Amino acid sequence: MDGVGVAEVRLVVQADDFGMLHAVNVGTVEAFRDGIVTQVSTMAACPWFTEAAALAREFGIPLGVHQTLTCEWDFLRWRPLTSGTSLVGEDGTFLRSVAEAQASVTYEDSVAELNAQVAKFAAEGLAIEYLDVHMGQSATPAAYDEVSRAAGKPFIYGAVESQRFASIETLSDRDADVKRAWLLEYLDKLTPGVHLLVTHCAAAEPELGALHKPGSYTYRWAEEYRLSDQELVTDPEIRKAIEERGIELTTVAAAFS
Structure with a gap:
């Protein structure tokens, strides 16, 4: 990345699923305070x-609304904030x-539910950024x-808003x-612009392994992917690698203001 200045390559590191359970909350806060996470997508229905x-x-913590219309787990089940039967x-x-969900959820029920999730942030006195x-x-x-x-606020995965990013990648799966080698190579290849890297953080707690029946792809999201993400985003060597490459950590709100 010779010749690329600090202001030219900007990286948003996002942690998803804040509010899902205590282990995720603890890990996410650590990743924000001591690691490289810059913004956090939060689940009001959880x-x-x-x-x-x-x-x-x-x-x-800079927050986004992690709009939720599904629940993938066997043993942790959450419900809508509204009464839409679809x-x-x-x-x-x-x-x-x-x-x-795509086959069942109606337009009216989805809008009512997602508006209720946004409203719950306001009820807690929380500002949202995306x-x-x-x-x-x-x-x-x-x-x-x-x-x-x-x-x-912007829906960052919308057809227009998503085009503002030079790239959108997920570290987790x-x-x-x-994963470490992939992340370092990813940092090496970042081009000028704003990039979004999505992570899923959690502290090592027994509840993670109890979310889902073992032996499936979904089960890997319960503990394995989250703990390996947590290790990397809180690793001082990863922060050092970002600094050495002249990459500026930022948020969606700061990058696109």
Whole structure:
């Protein structure tokens, strides 16, 4: 990256799923305070949102709304904030996959639910800087656009907003033995512009391994991917590598203001 200045390459390091459970909250705060995470996508419909909100206020964490219309876990199930029947399965909790949600969720129910999730941030006295999605776009693009307009904040995975990034990558779903090498190569190849790197952080707690039945791809997201992400984003050598390459850590709000 010879000749590339500090202001030319900017990196947003985002931690997803804040509010999902206590272990995620603890790890995410550590990754923000002691690591390279710069902004945090937060789940208002999840059971540990109240703790996440308190931690965000205490430490001044830049927040986005992690718009949630699915719940992938076997043993941790969350419910909508609203009463739309198209949002849920027979047990009254969110559907398990993006494909199921896309086939079921109505425009009206999705907009009402996502607006309620945004409103819950305001009820906690929290400012939001952006909106994104959990797992993928489970509603129609128009629904996310409507909620974004009402909130007055960008939906960063929208057709227009996503084009503002030079690249969008996810660190998480890679084998632990290759993840460090991948990350260093990723940093080497960053071009001028604003890049988004999505991570999933968590502290090592027994509850992670109890989220889902072992032996599936989803189970790898419960503990394996999160703990290996946590190790890297809090590693001083990774921060040093970022500094040596002249990469500026930033947030969506700061980069696109």
